[in-house]
Amino acid sequence: MDEFGLIDHYFTRPSRRPEVVLGVGDDAALLALPGADRHLVVTTDTLIEGVHFALGAPGYDVGYKALAVNVSDLAAMGARPLAFLLNLSLPAIDRAWLAGFREGLFTLADAVALDLVGGDTVRGPLSVTITALGTVPPGGALRRSGARAGDRVYVSGFLGEAALGFFTRSGRLALPPELHAPVLARLDRPLPRIQEGQALAGIASAAIDISDGLVADLGHILKASGVGAEIDLRRLPLSSAYDAAFATVGYDPALVFGDDYELCFTVPPERVPALAGITPRFSCGFHYLGDIVAGHELVLRDGQDVYAPARSGYNHFDG
Amino acid sequence: MDEFGLIDHYFTRPSRRPEVVLGVGDDAALLALPGADRHLVVTTDTLIEGVHFALGAPGYDVGYKALAVNVSDLAAMGARPLAFLLNLSLPAIDRAWLAGFREGLFTLADAVALDLVGGDTVRGPLSVTITALGTVPPGGALRRSGARAGDRVYVSGFLGEAALGFFTRSGRLALPPELHAPVLARLDRPLPRIQEGQALAGIASAAIDISDGLVADLGHILKASGVGAEIDLRRLPLSSAYDAAFATVGYDPALVFGDDYELCFTVPPERVPALAGITPRFSCGFHYLGDIVAGHELVLRDGQDVYAPARSGYNHFDG
Numbered sequence: 001m002d003e004f005g006l007i008d009h010y011f012t013r014p015s016r017r018p019e020v021v022l023g024v025g026d027d028a029a030l031l032a033l034p035g036a037d038r039h040l041v042v043t044t045d046t047l048i049e050g051v052h053f054a055l056g057a058p059g060y061d062v063g064y065k066a067l068a069v070n071v072s073d074l075a076a077m078g079a080r081p082l083a084f085l086l087n088l089s090l091p092a093i094d095r096a097w098l099a100g101f102r103e104g105l106f107t108l109a110d111a112v113a114l115d116l117v118g119g120d121t122v123r124g125p126l127s128v129t130i131t132a133l134g135t136v137p138p139g140g141a142l143r144r145s146g147a148r149a150g151d152r153v154y155v156s157g158f159l160g161e162a163a164l165g166f167f168t169r170s171g172r173l174a175l176p177p178e179l180h181a182p183v184l185a186r187l188d189r190p191l192p193r194i195q196e197g198q199a200l201a202g203i204a205s206a207a208i209d210i211s212d213g214l215v216a217d218l219g220h221i222l223k224a225s226g227v228g229a230e231i232d233l234r235r236l237p238l239s240s241a242y243d244a245a246f247a248t249v250g251y252d253p254a255l256v257f258g259d260d261y262e263l264c265f266t267v268p269p270e271r272v273p274a275l276a277g278i279t280p281r282f283s284c285g286f287h288y289l290g291d292i293v294a295g296h297e298l299v300l301r302d303g304q305d306v307y308a309p310a311r312s313g314y315n316h317f318d319g
Numbered sequence: 320m321d322e323f324g325l326i327d328h329y330f331t332r333p334s335r336r337p338e339v340v341l342g343v344g345d346d347a348a349l350l351a352l353p354g355a356d357r358h359l360v361v362t363t364d365t366l367i368e369g370v371h372f373a374l375g376a377p378g379y380d381v382g383y384k385a386l387a388v389n390v391s392d393l394a395a396m397g398a399r400p401l402a403f404l405l406n407l408s409l410p411a412i413d414r415a416w417l418a419g420f421r422e423g424l425f426t427l428a429d430a431v432a433l434d435l436v437g438g439d440t441v442r443g444p445l446s447v448t449i450t451a452l453g454t455v456p457p458g459g460a461l462r463r464s465g466a467r468a469g470d471r472v473y474v475s476g477f478l479g480e481a482a483l484g485f486f487t488r489s490g491r492l493a494l495p496p497e498l499h500a501p502v503l504a505r506l507d508r509p510l511p512r513i514q515e516g517q518a519l520a521g522i523a524s525a526a527i528d529i530s531d532g533l534v535a536d537l538g539h540i541l542k543a544s545g546v547g548a549e550i551d552l553r554r555l556p557l558s559s560a561y562d563a564a565f566a567t568v569g570y571d572p573a574l575v576f577g578d579d580y581e582l583c584f585t586v587p588p589e590r591v592p593a594l595a596g597i598t599p600r601f602s603c604g605f606h607y608l609g610d611i612v613a614g615h616e617l618v619l620r621d622g623q624d625v626y627a628p629a630r631s632g633y634n635h636f637d638g
Contacts, residue, residue: 117334
């Protein structure tokens with residue numbers, strides 16, 4: 001059973017409060033406070049040492065990434081960042097590590113104008129939970145459930161970069177040395193697409209951020225929307241670093257590793273010109289991958305062949 | 320260095336967003352969303368197995384208490400509960416434990432009308448982080464910083480019950496058997512004073528919930544308000560179970576153990592009649608302990624003698 005099934009099975013109940021516009025099951029919850037000009041967006045993620053980041057990872061990277069994964073969820077909702085809370089469990093107080101953690105955390109917080117407003121520090125195994133708050137115009141949130149047959153599927157930026165960083169660090173991939181720093185940066189310091197997400201409001205019919213891999217996360221859009229998709233793998237946006245590794249790694253790192261923190265989104269055909277209109281503002285680019293279709297299958301095509309990746313995504317409990 | 324000092328030192332910065340009414344340092348943060356009729360209250364707490372609850376603790380108790388400590392922070396702000404998020408780190412999936420956890424969690428959530436709207440489930444050492452959201456009328460939040468010399472100091476309910484439960488479970492205290500269940504219930508299933516907190520808005524000048532013990536938590540009010548206090552220990556509200564143990568344990572469990580989740584608050588003399596007006600609505604009672612004075616000391620008096628407890632409160636890093 002994967003983490004989503006776990007949450008669904010044990011903790012999902014119908015919302016009982018009229019303020020809850022969207023509860024468990026999307027990238028973030030949506031709350032409507034009476035009178036407020038904008039809806040509140042709330043998301044939270046936990047990172048555990050040895051599971052989500054390596055034992056001994058530098059404080060800067062952990063602080064940066066713990067916030068980044070949450071900011072990415074705000075981005076996937078089309079939200080404007082507002083504030084965040086930090087829950088930090090530490091086995092001991094290591095001032096140098098904490099100073100680095102703070103710097104990584106606040107570097108990203110400042111970049112996206114997120115205020116730290118609270119939290120909790122406890123003694124325990126190293127882990128970081130961040131809860132991020134943002135706002136969206138009423139009705140303007142990007143949800144997973146809005147994709148319809150005929151919509152086009154897009155992704156921002158390059159896929160698989162974080163995977164290459166992970167394989168490089170673990171010694172399983174021998175990229176040319178000058179490519180190490182770029183792919184490690186994409187693993188350790190992803191760039192949440194917060195401006196892109198806000199610009200996609202009113203254009204995208206559905207959106208998600210890619211934390212578990214394109215296949216798994218596009219799969220969440222398909223399931224929530226009750227549709228299928230056909231993706232042309234030759235359209236996958238792959239960097240020159242990825243091109244250098246392609247003969248070794250193939251498509252899978254771009255499909256199933258995750259940690260990309262790019263946006264995957266769908267656009268109805270009539271809004272494709274609007275997407276073209278905003279595209280020049282963003283250096284990451286928005287890449288057309290294929291189309292939403294009737295049904296519930298995700299079909300990956302490599303030319304005439306149907307392609308099946310080696311595994312369906314990262315899963316904490318499938319181990 | 321205690322957890323408060325840690326947060327202060329490493330993570331406190333001036334708020335940069337006009338929406339942030341109150342940031343790090345109170346029981347919860349306060350955010351003003353433009354146009355909203357009420358301010359948003361946000362609080363979060365982490366509970367770690369082996370630190371905040373015993374190894375092998377029943378799921379029901381862990382689920383209940385993890386939510387209760389957060390609801391208690393909402394109560395200390397005078398907030399009306401709205402929604403919460405659950406971050407659960409589990410070493411493995413134990414369905415029976417999870418079913419109990421869910422029942423404890425939702426029993427309290429239903430009692431205080433809190434909707435679960437999101438969260439994250441990960442594999443890792445057992446810990447629970449909950450983030451709770453509530454609302455208060457603008458200007459109506461109870462803060463730590465409003466106590467003034469001449470105000471009276473009150474506490475709700477009985478103090479030290481959870482301590483007696485802890486000492487009973489660990490075999491360090493031999494209470495009569497019929498008293499075991501009541502004190503264990505106060506340890507495992509505290510009753511956050513959510514109705515009381517809302518009723519105290521407009522009456523109390525400052526408030527906090529007692530998680531670290533009366534001495535430590537009243538100390539937070541004194542520090543935030545820039546005042547001192549004189550407390551008459553003979554006024555401490557102690558249950559009949561506590562009376563039975565008093566010869567063995569003395570005052571300290573009621574002063575420094577914590578886990579009471581009662582409210583400690585201050586009331587200006589002119590509002591004491593208003594407090595008397597609401598008191599009959601609450602079976603816990605509000606107990607006058609002493610007075611706020613000029614200075615910055617907390618003086619505990621046992622008759623003519625000044626009393627010093629054995630330690631100043633629970634502290635994760637003084638261990």
